[in-house]
Amino acid sequence: MIETGGLLSGKVVLITGASSGIGAAAASVFAREGAAVVLAARREERLAALTAELNGKGFDAAYVVTDLTRAQDVRRAVDFTLDRHGRLDGAFNNAGIGGDRTPLHQMEDDIYDSVIDTNVRGLWNCLRAEIAAMLSGGGGAIVNNSSVGGLVAIPAAAPYVASKHAVVGFTRAAADEYARQGIRVNSVAPGSTRSEITVDWYGRNPGLEEAIHEITPQGRTAAPEEIAEAAAWLLSDRASYVTGVVMPVDGGYVNH
Numbered sequence: 001m002i003e004t005g006g007l008l009s010g011k012v013v014l015i016t017g018a019s020s021g022i023g024a025a026a027a028s029v030f031a032r033e034g035a036a037v038v039l040a041a042r043r044e045e046r047l048a049a050l051t052a053e054l055n056g057k058g059f060d061a062a063y064v065v066t067d068l069t070r071a072q073d074v075r076r077a078v079d080f081t082l083d084r085h086g087r088l089d090g091a092f093n094n095a096g097i098g099g100d101r102t103p104l105h106q107m108e109d110d111i112y113d114s115v116i117d118t119n120v121r122g123l124w125n126c127l128r129a130e131i132a133a134m135l136s137g138g139g140g141a142i143v144n145n146s147s148v149g150g151l152v153a154i155p156a157a158a159p160y161v162a163s164k165h166a167v168v169g170f171t172r173a174a175a176d177e178y179a180r181q182g183i184r185v186n187s188v189a190p191g192s193t194r195s196e197i198t199v200d201w202y203g204r205n206p207g208l209e210e211a212i213h214e215i216t217p218q219g220r221t222a223a224p225e226e227i228a229e230a231a232a233w234l235l236s237d238r239a240s241y242v243t244g245v246v247m248p249v250d251g252g253y254v255n256h
């Protein structure tokens, strides 16, 4: 591994949903900051391409095909990390899905099921496996990707909003429970960020992106790297006395 002297120098970090968007950006940002990264997501072709790109730059990257909704997949990803590196220092629980933008009373049950299964059970699976590994290694840091929808309502996205509030709940509960065992747990709450979720939502809802920009003080959508930078800091030892917080990375959206 090349020496970067970065924020995450020498850390081993697992990133879920690393095949696209914020997760893929996090893989690059964390690697540049000195972490050995393990990428977990479902789409092997993309994971393989990003891993090869990072290793080609002299970073230490590997991937495990993982469906977060399956506890055994998540345990395999954590075990793979422990076998490869001997420990797990950090985890960015980033993967999630948006679901439909539909009024609550018209939302199909299968949207509810898939959003809750991925965003809530997926995180549950991750926290249990990661915390067990971190306890045996003497500590670590976890960042869960919530959303501004974990702090306030987003119109016509009730299951997503409920799921992202659950991410905040798990963050607070786990931070409180494991602080004395050296595990810090925090969340980022991104606002509108360029990714497959927003391309899908904005593509199917003309005018939505402009309407969000209108009520976002910084007046734009974030690059995925801007969310990854905040997660990198929270995962780093530079945030050593920060636990249980939910950090909006939202161009001022929630404050407004």
Ligand SMILES: NC(=O)c1ccc[n+]([C@@H]2O[C@H](COP(=O)([O-])OP(=O)(O)OC[C@H]3O[C@@H](n4cnc5c(N)ncnc54)[C@H](O)[C@@H]3O)[C@@H](O)[C@H]2O)c1
Binding pocket: 016, 017, 018, 019, 020, 021, 022, 023, 040, 041, 042, 043, 066, 067, 068, 069, 094, 095, 096, 097, 098, 118, 122, 145, 146, 147, 148, 189, 190, 191, 192, 193, 194, 195, 196, 197, 198, 224
């Ligand atoms: N883009 C935004 O505006 C925005 C805003 C707030 C929060 N977020 C959150 O950021 C996170 C990343 O989303 P993104 O915007 O980069 O979108 P994205 O669709 O590009 O990335 C989501 C990633 O999660 C993975 N994923 C989904 N279900 C999975 C499963 N069952 N198992 C494994 N991997 C799975 C996808 O394959 C993908 O890699 C999500 O949790 C999302 O809710 C995004």
